[in-house]
Amino acid sequence: MSETKLYVVRHGKTMFNTIGRAQGWSDTPLTAQGEEGIRELGVGLRLAGVPFKAAFSSDSGRTIQTMDIVLRETGYQGISYQRDKRLREWCFGSLDGGYDGELFNGVLPRTEAFKNGRTLQDVSWQEIAESIVEVDTAGWAEPWDVLSKRIFDGFEAIAKSIEASGGGNALVVSHGMTIGTLLWLIDHSCPKQFIENGSVTVVSYKEGRFAIETIADLSYREIGRKDIQNEKKA
Structure with a gap:
């Protein structure tokens, strides 16, 4: 074998x-x-x-x-x-199609996981997923x-x-x-x-x-x- x-x-x-937009489950060619x-x-x-x-x-x-x-x-x-x-x-749920900068530098840093000045490099994949669920108003984002x-x-x-x-x-x-x-x-x-x-x-x-x-x-x-x-x- x-x-x-x-x-x-x-x-x-x-x-x-x-153009710097988050695709997620949305799609472009x-x-x-x-x-x-x-x-x-x-x-x-x-x-x-x-x-x-x-x-x-x-x-x-x-x-x-x-x-x-x-x-x-x-x-x-x-x-x-x-x-x-x-x-x-x-x-990314309701955030699908939004600008990457808005999502990763604007919305997510206001969540629980990013408190005390933590950045994307400091948080785990699990914490990022939990943060996306936290801010997704549509309820479509997948739990970790x-x-x-x-x-x-x-x-x-x-x-x-x-x-x-x-x-x-x-x-x-x-x-x-x-x-x-x-x-x-x-x-x-x-x-x-x-x-x-x-x-x-x-x-x-x-x-x-x-x-x-x-x-x-x-x-x-x-x-x-x-x-x-x-x-x-x-």
Whole structure:
């Protein structure tokens, strides 16, 4: 049996990413720049010779669009591809679609978790989730126990299915805060960090346990970008 690894990609840059709005469960398509970034990723993965046996994404349009580009550029259009709503981004409830700065620098700092001058770097993912629930007037935001369970269950189900079929690599397209949450659930000492659009985070899975291999790796995009630029010059 070969090793089981999930290559977890954050979707390409979208319209809301570009203008600094929180997407959550709302959705906007990739921009032209975002599409090109994911094309770079796909070319880079192909040139690096990374093999995939299955593909998974959330059911959001931006991850589906990202997956379509990666599968086309890597030549893996024929592999099994499933969409799973457990891989969605966090739901910001009534704050979905609002400006990031307003949410993270204006609204959340007024909640209980941010008292005594605590910042986003000081609070845990759990405290951020509890703060979003606290300020969500619609009552749609997910409580931490629901949010953390659906994220971990979603990724674990993928890992178990790949392991049960003999191991190998799965390509997974998800979202920035969802990927960050998964990393923290695997290792509580993992610091919060920005997960760049089109980056690759690799986690391995063995005997019921995840291990973090790489976080927010942009090297595949860099490989792809250089190849595309050389092609244009030729």
